[in-house]
Amino acid sequence: MTSSASRVVSLTNRCADSKSPYVRSHASNPTAWQLWSPETLALAKQTNRLLFVSIGYSACHWCHVMAHESFADPRIAQLLNEHFIPVKIDREERPDIDRQYMDFLQATSGGGGWPLNVFVTPELEPVFGGTYWPGPGSERARMGTGFEQILVKLAEVWKEQEGRVRENGKRIIEQLREFAQEGNLREKGQTEATDELDLDLLDESYVYWKGRFDSIYGGFSAAPKFPTPTHMAHLLRLGSYAPEVREVVGEEECVQARAMAVLTLERMWKGGIKDQLGHGFARYSVTKDWSLPHFEKMLYDNAQLLPLYLDAWLATKADSFLEAAHDVAKYMTTEPMLSSLGGINASEDADSYSTPIDKHKTEGAYYVWTMDEFKAILSEQEVEICSKYWDVRPDGNIDPRFDAQGELVGQNTLCVKYEIPDLAKETGLGEDQVKRMIQDGRQKLLAHREKNRPRPALDDKIVTAWNGLAIGGLARAGAALSTPSYISAAEKAVTCIQQHLFDSTTNTLRRVYREGPGETPGFADDYAFLISGLIDLYEATFNDAWLSFADTLQQAQLRQFWDAEKHAFFSTPANQPDILIRAKDGMDNAEPSTNGVSASNLFRLASLLNDDSYATRAKQTVATFEVEIGQHPGLFSGMMGGVVAAKCGVKGITVVGDGPAVQALLRAWKASLTPGYTLSRVGDGEGSAWLRGRNELLKDLDGRREMVQVCEGGVCRLLGVQDVEGLFV
Template sequence: MNEETASPKYTNRLINEKSPYLLQHAHNPVDWLPWGEEAFAKAKAENKPVLVSVGYSTCHWCHVMEEESFNDEEVGEILNGNFVAIKVDREERPDIDALYMSVCQAMTGGGGWPLTVLLTPEKKPFYAGTYFPKRRMMGQVGLMEVLEQVKAKWETDSKKLQELGDQLLSELELSAANNRIDKDVELSEGLLHHAFQLYRTIFDDTNGGFGQAPKFPTPHNLSFLLAYSQKYNNAEALRMVEKTLESMYKGGIYDHIGFGFARYSTDEQWLVPHFEKMLFDNALLASAYVEAYQITQKPLYAEVAEGIFAYVLRELTSQEGGFYSAQDADSDGEEGAFYIFSTEEVEEALGPQEMKDYCSIYGITEEGISRGYSIPNLLEGTPDEMAEKLGITPLALRTRLEEWREKMFAYREQRVRPSIDDKVLTSWNSLMITALAKGAKALQKPEYAKAAEAAANFLWNRLRREDGRLLARYRDGEAAYPGYVDDYAFLMWGLTELYEATGQAVYLERALALKDGLLDLFQDEAEGGFFFTGKDAEQLPIRSKELYDGAMPSGNSVAVKVLWKLAAITQDVKLKGVAERTAALLGKAAMKYPASYAMFLQGVLVMTSGGTEWVLSGRQEDPALQEMISLAQRAFTPEASLLIHWEDPESKLAALLPHLKDKPAIGGKATAYICRDFACQEPITSLETVRELLVKQVEETENK
């Protein structure tokens, strides 16, 4: 029988799962089980330790460990005979991942994926690490060695391992207990200035970004600095952001052929990426580029944001409107194979004469970065800079570059494509909804609002139970897992941005409904803030709170920002108090190193500013009102909320926000109200006055 059509030699219980990552391991010789009580009951009944392996489908080193170890019959034999083996998709179960990653970091000082943890049948961890080769290699312990040692220790002194598990959990519980409000903490602008000084200290003046390789984009750092630069007229903060955004765009981390950003750069120049493309990275980056465009009006930033949107809408969008999670780093068994080019391949795509110019501009050489292959990049100069060297106009070069890009794209499409992780995650989708809504506003492109609406409606209709409980993951017709705090906070954020982009009150109504769920399911009324899991979710050994802003912002940080905004919009003093209590909790943690709390700092910036609400009232068809709305949407006003008040008796907004009846269109003319701390200035009916208030910073930058 042909090998390609032969039935798999092994099939385990993961074959019944929906997760692409778990399904990748369904034919390992390891008798994997999904996380659940059945697996731990088996471990208790058979008195075996538990190996938990956590990863995700587009993780390169997860693929390597599978190939080296989990596809190996010798590894399968020792695991099946002496352990209960559990596979976890960290993107479906970030609660499990967060708990045991904290164990790994406590035990080893580091973390990453694949995450490998050994537990007692009571879920208590006693050993943790990340990637292991099968056998010891270059001083790194091998998986077989670990398993053999644990097997022997479990047989002779399992009590000792139980005690170690108890000790580790006690330490984590003690750490979690410190996440409580400090009534002496007073949030002030000093925290913002301290953070700025830290960013300036670790800023890479040569290459942009912060710290050394590997370099992660961490776009919420940039969003904070943009807001900080505007509030304090700080040119240095803006310079750091622009240097970083331009350097990332020039580097190989940006896909100059198909658009979108890779996960991170392995070097300081942003040249050689880890090639996987994640939805949440691209969402947060699109937001940062849109915001930079709003401040500077530089076309490059709009161009990059639109490239990200084009990539996501082309590659990561389902027919139902939801967004897929990621695109793999590997294709045809090799990391980055889809994205790299030799000079010969460029010649095949473009012809000999065009090849020479293309390679000169995009840094493709005979030697390449590795084995004669290069990553297209613009580190030698932007198209405008290169046009001068080539003796042609920038417009002419840009026309040629687009023609070349289309040919290179078509050539690349003939290759084996990286796989797509097609599960839909509520939290990550919400970040892309936010980005698209921001793009729709800043660029005045309704097609982005339509895409955001399609995704928001998909989440609302397919990722909620009948009782309104939000769920975390959808794939292949199945929605599953009670939503986490990130799902609630991020979707509330996305819906408020979508309301501002469309004026459709239904999105604000949904955000307020989710607010009730957030408070009911996640709030720690005793110590402040929000737990990562709801009170109705599976209870792990520790119910933790995620506070700092890592690769993604924390749910608590986003909650501060969005709850403060909703409190201002609804004039809900109690909700304002919840936002302040959450901020007090995060403020205590942030004072140690505020640069790790960039999203939270954006909330602090608004809170210390008092916040502003723009209420624009009038008839929907009134051109003056539409112009006012356009001006408000285009302006960079991170401290402000926008309420679009159509004067319609059937308006849902009037029912949601009764106080708007006091803000009518004066004399039937489009009217703007500017409010702070529940007090409003005199209404404005002059379009020119609104223009002066909202657009002066835009016009100033346009004239520079």
């Protein structure tokens, strides 16, 4: 086979051709970045070079560090351009490629993260990978292996041992394929899904999270600490399932599960991970006490935290959780996150300039403060109160161990360290006076920040899946909190997707919109998350146009991603040429699992539409992951609702009429945690014509009478409105 050294090609940087802000940010690099395209993959084969695939995203801090240290360095660029085909990918546009090579990295190194850098053969088989590697001249490179040494070694190995490298790559891919298929029912000799999984799995899931729980700071790991919204949502709702679930798990255990989630949400709300002056939450905390965030703000995190804090408020009626739900909703529905098209933008960067005249961005510059700044902006008494309240210290409150680049020396993250009554008692002031000083101080600091500090860069991509998560959260919050503007924002986001990311001739979605719809088709999660959001929006508005759209998308998802032989949903469409492994997403990570959300969607649609085929697919989806769930129930929180639905069923409640009793029932629904139920509404004043045509159980209901119809498994009974009081608790 011809060596890569004999194939000479002149490359030029192609990043300016991309619509991705992340990829475009590398357009000035001397590295001759190529885009992931059929032409680039063909070029790798023609030149017989390894591809160096670098995957990141716009808000990623360490992506910026590596770009500055390495990709802008002439020596590194020379090595990449002469010996490799360097390719830059936005992981938010191509999560399938990211997933494929992240699985490789985690399987071979036990870790992962971004930037994700991997060397792959011209046949796309991975041979070596890592995350951040130190660039030339950095202190970390002098202390160990730097990126330059890795490039020299890989070029040498490919030149001298190409056959062995290719053989290793093929073996790795085969192992990853086998791993992706583990637990499949077909592997166990079963061709049909079992009827239902055992409810004991919910107890085992609770035990798993109890064993990981940090009883002091909340959360379920040491540093770094992530919010894990899907897992906390499961713990919050555990006590709201059917009585047979609570009997299996235990009433005391259900109470403790909720308490773990509540404590975690309280600590997050008071921590540096929360923007204490503005709105929204950062990606995660690098410290176990939530004090020092990794400052990027992602839509998919905030979109999941909104319904989570809403659930916490519904469960506890604590004012702080109500405030938190409004805070996150406002973050997503105001500039800069709200797009002029009605969709919601992807993220804000971790790095920014400290002042408008700075030439170098630093991490957290928009959010951190010095004591001198407090003294310059606030009154003397406000400094005393606000510095205590937010733990602002003269020498800074950031532990140097977590400041790898020395950018945060003397700086403070704002974390709530005092309760108002305790602070009032310590300072000898009244509680109202202390509260007013904190409010005034917040406004002064926020005004200073907005006037004097450049806001972090915005990634203004509209990602279909993430907008789906946001639509669901906004719809539920708008209904429960009687805030029509949130529902309106959700409806506008759907309209944006329909106009710019949905092809009505094929009923298919696109993944991303920026300067026009992207070329990448929607993935299974784009369909799943949007369908879920549409169902929530229907139950908030009872406009069956949203339910009709969900039904259309559900059929499209089944058509493109359903595994007819072994069941459940693949993440990617069939016959995709640049994907080596067609995987199924079952475990929850930063985003909920596609199959967990899909199973929930199918159960809910089956109930709302009286469609047995959807219920069958839902049960098959959950059962496909039976082995993995049984082995690691704590990692499949998103599937637990499906486990319950398969065992206990889903009750479909249809409300008819518009009198005071009906309105009271609807208010009770909106103010409760209601797993195991769906709600529809028909009547003269409701947009229910499509629904009544789709669900034959509803076609004969008289919209002029007040009544409630409860259906389960195709069997219905009519009740008076008063007969279902207390159903929603």
